[in-house]
Amino acid sequence: MAETLRLDKFLWFARIVKTRAQAQAMAEEGRIRMDGRILDRAHAPVRVGDVLSFAQRGAVRVLKVEALPERRGPAAEARACYSEVDSE
Structure with missing residues (x-):
């Protein structure tokens, strides 16, 4: 298992965005x-323990990376890769 994963791949594999192109544009x-x-590049390395924050659907989401996914799997599998952090 790799220790890092590209930011755009993580966002797509974890089902936070619908397409990898959408993740690249956000970055x-x-x-x-x-x-x-x-961040200003889609290839930024993501590691377990990193905290990502971004606006999505009118709200700010703060996520802590719990695991690096190996593929874009089912939603339940993707949800186990991160946890929501209270942004307040």
């Missing part, structure tokens, strides 16, 4: 933060 537009740093 390149600077709409995602990792551990407080603004």
Whole structure:
């Protein structure tokens, strides 16, 4: 198992976005933060323990990476890869 995964692949594999292109656009537009740093590239490495924050559907989501998925599997499997962090 790899220790890192590209940001766009993680977002797509974990079913946070519908397409990898959507994940790439979010990253390149600077709409995602990792551990407080603004990301501007889709190939940024994601590791277990990283905290991602971004706006989605009118709300700010803060996610902690719990595991790196190996594939885009069923929703239940994808949901186990991250946990929601209370943003307040």
